Amino acid sequence: MAELNLLEAINQAIDEAMAADERVYIIGEDVGYRGGVFRVTDGLINKYGEKRVIDSPLAESIIVGSSIGAALYGMRPIAEMQFADFIFPAFNQILSEAARMRYRSNNEWNVPMVIRAPYGGGIHGALYHSQSIEAFFTHIPGLKVVAPSTPYDAKALLLASIADPDPVLFLEHKKCYRLIKGYVPDAPYTVRIGEADVVREGDDISVIAYGLMRHYAVEAAETLASEGISVEVVDLRTLTPLDKTTVLNSVKKTGKALIVYEDNEFCGYGAEIAALIAQEAFEYLDGPVQRLGGLDIPAMPYSAPLENEFMPTPQKIADRLRDLAAF
Amino acid sequence: MAELNLLEAINQAIDEAMAADERVYIIGEDVGYRGGVFRVTDGLINKYGEKRVIDSPLAESIIVGSSIGAALYGMRPIAEMQFADFIFPAFNQILSEAARMRYRSNNEWNVPMVIRAPYGGGIHGALYHSQSIEAFFTHIPGLKVVAPSTPYDAKALLLASIADPDPVLFLEHKKCYRLIKGYVPDAPYTVRIGEADVVREGDDISVIAYGLMRHYAVEAAETLASEGISVEVVDLRTLTPLDKTTVLNSVKKTGKALIVYEDNEFCGYGAEIAALIAQEAFEYLDGPVQRLGGLDIPAMPYSAPLENEFMPTPQKIADRLRDLAAF
Amino acid sequence: MKQERDQTHLLEMYRLMRLARSLDERMWQLNRQGKAPFVISCQGHEAAQVGAALALRAGHDWVVPYYRDLGVVLTMGMTPREVMLALMAKAEDPNSGGRQMPAHYSHRKLNIVSHSSPTGTQVPHAVGIGLAAQMRGDDIVVWTAYGEGTSSQGDVHEAMNLAGVMKLPVIFFCENNGYAISVPQRKQMGVENVADRAAGYGFPGVVVDGTNVLEVHEATMAAVERARRGDGPTLIEAKCVRLTAHSSDDNDRTYRTAEDLKAMKAQDPVVKFETYLTSEGILDDATKTKILNEIKEAVNDATKYAEAAPLPDPATVKRYVFAE
Amino acid sequence: MKQERDQTHLLEMYRLMRLARSLDERMWQLNRQGKAPFVISCQGHEAAQVGAALALRAGHDWVVPYYRDLGVVLTMGMTPREVMLALMAKAEDPNSGGRQMPAHYSHRKLNIVSHSSPTGTQVPHAVGIGLAAQMRGDDIVVWTAYGEGTSSQGDVHEAMNLAGVMKLPVIFFCENNGYAISVPQRKQMGVENVADRAAGYGFPGVVVDGTNVLEVHEATMAAVERARRGDGPTLIEAKCVRLTAHSSDDNDRTYRTAEDLKAMKAQDPVVKFETYLTSEGILDDATKTKILNEIKEAVNDATKYAEAAPLPDPATVKRYVFAE
Ligand SMILES: Cc1ncc(C[n+]2csc(CCOP(=O)(O)OP(=O)(O)O)c2C)c(N)n1
Numbered sequence A, B: 001m002a003e004l005n006l007l008e009a010i011n012q013a014i015d016e017a018m019a020a021d022e023r024v025y026i027i028g029e030d031v032g033y034r035g036g037v038f039r040v041t042d043g044l045i046n047k048y049g050e051k052r053v054i055d056s057p058l059a060e061s062i063i064v065g066s067s068i069g070a071a072l073y074g075m076r077p078i079a080e081m082q083f084a085d086f087i088f089p090a091f092n093q094i095l096s097e098a099a100r101m102r103y104r105s106n107n108e109w110n111v112p113m114v115i116r117a118p119y120g121g122g123i124h125g126a127l128y129h130s131q132s133i134e135a136f137f138t139h140i141p142g143l144k145v146v147a148p149s150t151p152y153d154a155k156a157l158l159l160a161s162i163a164d165p166d167p168v169l170f171l172e173h174k175k176c177y178r179l180i181k182g183y184v185p186d187a188p189y190t191v192r193i194g195e196a197d198v199v200r201e202g203d204d205i206s207v208i209a210y211g212l213m214r215h216y217a218v219e220a221a222e223t224l225a226s227e228g229i230s231v232e233v234v235d236l237r238t239l240t241p242l243d244k245t246t247v248l249n250s251v252k253k254t255g256k257a258l259i260v261y262e263d264n265e266f267c268g269y270g271a272e273i274a275a276l277i278a279q280e281a282f283e284y285l286d287g288p289v290q291r292l293g294g295l296d297i298p299a300m301p302y303s304a305p306l307e308n309e310f311m312p313t314p315q316k317i318a319d320r321l322r323d324l325a326a327f
Numbered sequence C, D: 001m002k003q004e005r006d007q008t009h010l011l012e013m014y015r016l017m018r019l020a021r022s023l024d025e026r027m028w029q030l031n032r033q034g035k036a037p038f039v040i041s042c043q044g045h046e047a048a049q050v051g052a053a054l055a056l057r058a059g060h061d062w063v064v065p066y067y068r069d070l071g072v073v074l075t076m077g078m079t080p081r082e083v084m085l086a087l088m089a090k091a092e093d094p095n096s097g098g099r100q101m102p103a104h105y106s107h108r109k110l111n112i113v114s115h116s117s118p119t120g121t122q123v124p125h126a127v128g129i130g131l132a133a134q135m136r137g138d139d140i141v142v143w144t145a146y147g148e149g150t151s152s153q154g155d156v157h158e159a160m161n162l163a164g165v166m167k168l169p170v171i172f173f174c175e176n177n178g179y180a181i182s183v184p185q186r187k188q189m190g191v192e193n194v195a196d197r198a199a200g201y202g203f204p205g206v207v208v209d210g211t212n213v214l215e216v217h218e219a220t221m222a223a224v225e226r227a228r229r230g231d232g233p234t235l236i237e238a239k240c241v242r243l244t245a246h247s248s249d250d251n252d253r254t255y256r257t258a259e260d261l262k263a264m265k266a267q268d269p270v271v272k273f274e275t276y277l278t279s280e281g282i283l284d285d286a287t288k289t290k291i292l293n294e295i296k297e298a299v300n301d302a303t304k305y306a307e308a309a310p311l312p313d314p315a316t317v318k319r320y321v322f323a324e
């Protein structure tokens, strides 16, 4: 057992996967000697060489598109998008190609590929280095979307993603990279794709969250505990396929739900969770299904006073929970 | 007053806008002598010449990207995507550029541009000529998304979109092109972007729909009327900005809501409507907010028996309404 | 062209071109009979396709085709039955089980990779396959095709660039028929030859007469050798003719003149090769009749087989979104 | 280089290059002092930028720059204060009101178009501006810039292709400094010169020494004349040096050798031009001191002004998503 931060846990997962399986390779911008701009792939080029740690040209569509081809040939590519914000030139390849290959070929071809993307805000990254991108991808049948929030989950889920026979978008919250530390077992262990985690039990309200917001939600829940309000926090960990059972069981127990996400609220991923609860747990609800998302402006501005306005914070979450508790 | 089909109404709107404003031009694949693969721009190249009706190279990102530039310079481009399915190479230009220009420049620059995209299924178009794409775009702050379902609305809303100082994605349902006919006034009239329409009043259940589904919903409502169930149908017409008031007023009146959309259900646009109702109309609800969307498979397959499975139909809508009425 | 090229080989070329043409013509018939809602043709591209594909090792090399490549997939080993099953969207269709439109080829066992409708997306896949093969040390060649219109897509640029950087064993085969649906070449590009772009990526670009099967074959053989040697990619531009409308949904009289079509018809690659073989004494009447009869039978058989084959079971519609 | 080029012009070139360098250096100081979280530099590109921008008619021609183009925006008329306001993300910043990262330039009155962070997206915009100007019959030229890494993006290909087809008045200016963050040119492209790609689009591609301001200026003047004549685009590749890390977030010692940096420093365009002007007797000590003093004052003034300027009001965060 070692205490690692999120970044180190991800590095370790990649390292182990590359050591274990010759088919696994990395491709992306600056993933080589630079070790990635966040240092996630630090050291790997020295260990595995330029053939398996490929500094690609600056072009996301070919990073993803070539990975699809290599996956069809039997490789297990890990494609890095330098920032999630820069995944969009590859959107067509992901949506029209990677996610549809199995379906359109009637199960003849499949694309075992992982796309890693550092996302999220609160790091002074302005409009194009702060985005949450999940809503664009969770709406793509044929693509799995994983968004772990702890080193423990990240390592296991990345290994699971690499082993998965279908394409996985693996979202890494940039603010969690060094902020979130935790024990990671030395011995092999697994976390399955598609399983949410009740990270804090409670009776009065359920908070459904993921990524950085899971941590903020726990903070808010702790604040509320001291006020006598018992909050359950569910960390989704996988966004698609969604663990509906865990979400619904939690809400059926508490009768109230707040969905917290950092992305723009309108048509964001949280809308699906709210819609699910409204449809499947209606009879258990003691209050309106609430959402707290980022503002409906194009990602967050650079200037600190503006950026701070954008993000949901433990305080804003706590305020919404108090309102909901009083309903 | 003339009876036009949807396609003709759109052609007429473009024609009038080009006649009235020198800044308006068309760019897209085959929009010239071919008149578009659906004939929407039929005749316009003969009237306005090759300079204002531009057959572009086969590359959607430059169609949109160059339109952004031209809009910045003061033009009013109408960019055609040949099929909505082919808009994704331009996704980055739409999301990162067109929709953010005003915000990121603090109101110094703006992009008055319309992107027209024929979408939707039931036309034997298979995975890549059948998609509904709205969910990817309604999640983009800074972009308006319009999806009229009648010739009357289409003409007025297209003119409003062309006149709009911000970028608009204008969705045209392919199956409605020739199927849906209606009277279109000769005299100028307006329909404002952002206003939904209660197209059928009712007391027991609200159906929220748009595009082809609005027509299917009306059909289902008529069936149910004969069974003594009174269904209100709201045609959203504009998806962003959403007319929350009309939606909420309808549901507050009826107490029950079914949202019908043809796109993949999970994380589709209907999730936002469901979430909105669950949050804002909770106390008025007499039953769970229901959604009926397309299957969560990658668009619809080509083979007829498979395609038929995908689409919501008047029958499927009626079935869901009966269940909801009985709740 | 080489005199020593043996007769069997030349007749096999002819047979494949004729087979592609006959199957294609049958598809249009079925379309007019209301039995096939959509057809998109190889007519005018047969020489380019068969000439190129015969330079590959079937079942060993990889092919990432586009919708016109009927001649390619037949040469790689797809059967007329399999083609007709796709046309009629039947359950057994090995391309997609009737899920994709016709002419969206795929055949796992034949190393024919599934492609989609958005133009150009297949080209990066070919590059990735080449990259994987290079990593593994396999001596395969990857061949991918697209039209001159598609060469305008960003993906094609990105793909050629990476292939050039890494010297991948990829052949970019541009079938230039002068039109992208209705858009003529002069509105598509500011140059005469797509092949001129190769120089910007550090590998050779070759223009060939795409209606001359032997010229195409020779150029492709050279590209295959180069790729197998490890010297990297080649871009081959085959100047083809489009003898039909873009597809059965198109009406090309709205944008192309009768003269243009006539000029293209004068270049019909099947007729040209037949004339050549006849004049060289390689194809006599008896052989021709035999070949044509066999093809007719195969096309009839394929049609009948596909017509009788069952449609997909609606219950399967949700299958294979993910591994099961 | 032309002897008759008048002295004032040469000294103005020098002043602009020095101003860009000094402002840039100050930004790094502010970064180290914790007053500016992010800096990205023009250092090593000054000759390319000033040489090019001086070929344009400020306020008439249009500029679609990228993040290194401090020398360009200063030449087009952006003031040091405006630059510093952006660096410190202050409300008055005309680039974005503090919304974008520093070096994301925009100035409506100066025809400097707002650009974003995703690389290459600005290039299609330049083409669209050229298209609009051509439609309107305006005689403007549109100049756009990007790095050699960015030349790998599909958007750059699509943009050059359309500009070539329509003969648009666009200058594609590639500032090749040999690196895209850490990725060296040999991993970026299979050729020596980005400019070689122009031939594939039907317009000239020119390679210039980007550390030689006069050479860049001359090449750009020629491209401007060509564009204004209606003869269409030019691709100019200026071979530059990158004298800093990619940005203040980067550490280039992880991927580039001390020798590489030393070799680049030996090509410092500001030093080179200063030496040239001195040796030609155009720049004497007194003039130099005067220019440097004025620049120092301007930079001090800009820093003080920006430091004192108010931050954006948080209440404005939701404004300008749409027209109000
Ligand atoms: C991304 C995308 N945009 C548009 C289309 C519609 N479309 C299908 S084929 C075609 C023309 C292709 O022309 P070309 O590449 O020259 O091939 P050809 O059909 O002439 O062989 C177009 C525009 C598409 N399939 N994909």
Ligand SMILES: Cc1ncc(C[n+]2csc(CCOP(=O)(O)OP(=O)(O)O)c2C)c(N)n1
Pocket: A029, A058, A060, A082, A083, A086, A089, D068, D117, D118, D119, D146, D147, D148, D149, D150, D151, D175, D177, D179, D180, D181, D246
């Ligand atoms: C689409 C996209 N991908 C990745 C990045 C991250 N990034 C920023 S600058 C840069 C390198 C640019 O290199 P080059 O074009 O050569 O310009 P230079 O900085 O060397 O002047 C990268 C990879 C980005 N901004 N946008």
Ligand SMILES: [Mg+2]
Pocket: C147, C148, C149, C175, C176, C177, C178, C179, C180, C181
């Ligand atoms: Mg063509």
Ligand SMILES: [Mg+2]
Pocket: D147, D148, D149, D175, D176, D177, D178, D179, D180, D181
């Ligand atoms: Mg560079």
